[in-house]
Amino acid sequence: MIDNTENYFDDDALESLERFETMLKHNKPCYFDVHEFENLVDYYLEDHKLAKATKVSELAIQQHPSSISLQLKYAQVLIGRGEEIKALTILKKLKQIESTNKNIYILIGNIYNILKKPQNAKIQFDIALNLCYDDKEDLLFSIAASFEQLGLYEMALPYFKAGHKLDAEDPEVLFEIAYCYEKLQQDEESILAYKAYLDLDPFSDNAWYNLGILYNRNDQSLKSVEAYDFCIAINDKHSKAYFNKANALALCDKFEEAIKSYIEYLEFEDDHASTYSYIGECFEKLEEYDQAMIYYENAIKEDEKFDDPWFGMGLILLYQDKIDECLVYLNEAKNLDDTNPDYWFALGSAYSRIPDAQKAVQCFREAINLDPYDPTYAITLAEFYHQNSKEEAAIDVLLESLGCCPEDVQLQNNLAAYYMLAADANAAEHYLRKAMANPENKIEDIFIQFPELENNNKFKQIIKANQ
Template identity: 60%
Template structure:
């Protein structure tokens, strides 16, 4: 909400507040002028003592019934208490008397904003802008913040952009505009704006941290790492920067460095379970399975409801051919998060190795239904059917997947291989052609997956014809 108060906690105001509280305690009535009442009200608003603030406005209105500013203050207090319609009634009344007062329009804008009527709020705010031409930049910023606080970033941006046109070096505007662009997914604009802010304030750890988030989202990990390192150089206590730096390093394949920063993060925050799980994943990527299992187990002890470490444990045990043990952990992960296609896929892979074909097929199907745009799930299910001598069913699975992945050469290669195994040369040639039209290099992978076709002269002749 737009804040209409300033910090009034100076000595004079505290003296006035003490006198007011003395009056209440003595159950008497002292005189205060309008300005003094305004200061007392603002004091209680600053302290979030809204009931006391309402009481002050009631007394103030009795002493100064024609004071519009007291009526406005009362509306402001009511807004803070969530009494939006009562506040709106007061503002509509005083607006008929003093329509040129921008605070009335601003407060009405706040009310509509808080009620979710953002277009109506914008109309009120825009009217407020017509009432004050001298402080336009400040007013634009205040309106933008009102929208930003309610996550209405698209509305906030317009006001911030206008404010920036008035003053291109306003660092507050630059920072908030960069933040709004970030939230709207306008990554290039966000980086450009944050960079302008950093030209003015190079020692802002929050700006370096935020620009790191944008680079990380863009998968520009080296620049993300650099940004997080700058944030930590400015403020070594910026805990989240350690965590995000570790994530960026892990995404760059620098798992040992990532582990170091995850461990540093543990010194700052209480969310240890997730961090232990991330460390376990890094050790898993380094093939240091014993260390990975230790950290996953520690994560589970810290929070048994976190699915990731259960999943990680299950994967490693499956790598180690401990299928029965693996299933315990993978089933638990799946129970904690049944909407994760990767969990279903891993569970299907484990079931397929545990002589549970029906469970395997069901789990593969769940993974495919949750994410039909990942052809790996369908390709693996087709392989499962192939191993069980159900080539026609494997073909049906892949044809279904083609509807979601019409540009996947891997799918077409597999279809070509299965059609070859079923003796359909025309279909084989059709899918080899479709594959090579997208990426001829993928043909090299066919024989790795289907070594039984290496001695098939007809298949090799078709491959040769389209790889020339």
């Protein structure tokens, strides 16, 4: 006999199901009324038995050819079988017979969504809503969910919000509103909606988790940590909460606490390589380089094709001025991912210390080409040229970078300094004036980077004249 039928049927309906199963087994025709057929189709659809649902619906139409409700059930079965066009043909005929039946429009709307015609679906759904007088909240939720499943959050949101107006105490609707806002990158609205949801259901670990993601995305790392703590307190098996909490703690420079949370995360997940690498990075930030190297090595043992730990080990060796060793690791990281500008930049820094000017310039240049909107790379290459008494080359690099970052104050300051060192006071004054127009510019810092200008009276006069 079929399992779990009591979850779907009362005694009378169960008797209908047994009669139908017996009929199939012995191939003997049997009569069922319309209501019985409807229950049978619903049961088999719920149980994902499309073949039997098809047999029921076809027999139902044979026995009751004029029943609108059974033809609707047959259309549902066809949709389940992926025969949307055939179902649509039936539904359009039914619409001409019974134009006020909202279920016809709902099914047509679902078909249009399946066919990736959401605007057509919306027209049908809105007609169904106008014909709906009872349980409107349920229909609104169903329509919104159909758009949400397609990733059409902007279309789903108004229906969820309309449902919320009808029942402000429905937590499920509030959660979906928050989720849609989150997907639409409307973070403030999403945060407010999740908070409202948590007022109704404070023990939802998923809501606290999503709230933590939003806080972290909006540079509110401490609030993010708090949200993840609530999530973990409710569900101490929510593995991703440990991982995200660790990331948030690292962003707050709370590296020791971050390490603890990463280690807790290791108990749940098999993705040890990246977690070991993150732990290594935390130890690196704490300048506990021996511990950092251990975890980076563990990460490489887990996955030797993972570039992050190779880069981390290379950086530590660079800090320790072990250039020959660091080049091995940095080159391996670069070989694994040659599109990461930081890898090329670190290689440029390493080659500049040997010194191997040609390779240093080549690597710095590659970093700039990969990310021309980070002025750090150009500023460092210009400094390398300056150290080698190539002021004109330094100026050219910074002018090129200024084309991508025209408002960057440090680029303007450094250009002023290099022009002054090249004895072009007019150009120096031009860039100093632009830099000093920015109230956040700390012009005195220029003498830290360029101590040789400390005694340059002309340069100081230009600064004083523009203060």
